[in-house]
Amino acid sequence: MTWPCNPDGNHHFASLSLSRKPKESPTLAKSSKSHLSISSSPPKSPQASDFSALPYDVLARIAAPFSLPSLKTASLVCRAWRDALKPLREAMVLLKWGRRFKSGRGGVKANSKKALDCFLKGAARGSTLAMVDAASIYWRMGKKVEGIAWYRMAAELGDHTGQCNLAICYFQAYPLKTRDAIGWLYQASFGGHVRAQYQLALCLHQGRGLKRSLPEAARWYLRAAEGGYVHTMYNTSLCYLMGEGLAQSNRLARKWMKRAADHGHSKAQFKHGLCLFSEGDMMKAVVYLELATLAGERAAADVKNFILQQLSAT
Numbered sequence: 001m002t003w004p005c006n007p008d009g010n011h012h013f014a015s016l017s018l019s020r021k022p023k024e025s026p027t028l029a030k031s032s033k034s035h036l037s038i039s040s041s042p043p044k045s046p047q048a049s050d051f052s053a054l055p056y057d058v059l060a061r062i063a064a065p066f067s068l069p070s071l072k073t074a075s076l077v078c079r080a081w082r083d084a085l086k087p088l089r090e091a092m093v094l095l096k097w098g099r100r101f102k103s104g105r106g107g108v109k110a111n112s113k114k115a116l117d118c119f120l121k122g123a124a125r126g127s128t129l130a131m132v133d134a135a136s137i138y139w140r141m142g143k144k145v146e147g148i149a150w151y152r153m154a155a156e157l158g159d160h161t162g163q164c165n166l167a168i169c170y171f172q173a174y175p176l177k178t179r180d181a182i183g184w185l186y187q188a189s190f191g192g193h194v195r196a197q198y199q200l201a202l203c204l205h206q207g208r209g210l211k212r213s214l215p216e217a218a219r220w221y222l223r224a225a226e227g228g229y230v231h232t233m234y235n236t237s238l239c240y241l242m243g244e245g246l247a248q249s250n251r252l253a254r255k256w257m258k259r260a261a262d263h264g265h266s267k268a269q270f271k272h273g274l275c276l277f278s279e280g281d282m283m284k285a286v287v288y289l290e291l292a293t294l295a296g297e298r299a300a301a302d303v304k305n306f307i308l309q310q311l312s313a314t
Helices: 026-031 055-062 068-075 079-084 087-104 112-124 128-140 144-156 160-173 175-190 193-207 214-224 229-242 249-263 265-278 280-294 298-310
Strands: none
Touching: 055 068, 055 087, 055 193, 068 087, 068 229, 079 087, 087 112, 112 128, 112 229, 128 144, 144 160, 160 175, 160 193, 160 214, 175 193, 175 214, 193 214, 193 229, 214 229, 214 265, 229 249, 229 265, 249 265, 265 280
């Protein structure tokens, strides 16, 4: 009812009922068939949509690759989400214990069977992280069929690690599925998985399953290097150094070579040590050459010993 009203309770005006459709005249009804009509019902307010209306199976599928912090955050949205995500939170506990049994840390002895049992229970609750860990154990046990099955299930649920590992398994065990492997690599790469980006760059660089393209390979090397993947830092440095796929730049080549060396890449440590030696920075050169020697680069030891002979006792 509209305001104001009479003291006796008889209202002068009545509010319009927006839920009712006005009666249409015959001419208007005919014309509405050929023209877009405007609905007389009021538009739904943004508050009308309820988070709890999302089906549980859809929510579980979306949250399958979530980590524990993301699950906890999503569980705070509403009570329905909290209840629906309970199996995935339980899976995180099983995943934690499975990784303890797998590595032998956290006060328990290493036990592959117990680790696999925890991972399978977590996978049964919908966690793709548990699926990937279960697949890795199956693969190391030589049970490739079971391993690929779990990798594929995780990949189909959107887990980028599962997509990358599935592609690598196809390359190693099923060469006829190279095209499928490339497809999974692209999905994981566009999702930001740096190892998948590195593998995709290798395929483009070597022409494996794809047309060889150095510029595109270099772009994926650079993208993975910016994401922190050490192998691609070294490869990006070589691309800049040789001018393959990227514009030749000694400055950028040295930048990425040093980053790879600082992240523990043995060949990068050796080459960066040689670069420092050629510039006359003997002490820093010895440090990087020593690191490369400890990592197994035999040639680095000879150069390091030669530099030490040139240095004074002080």
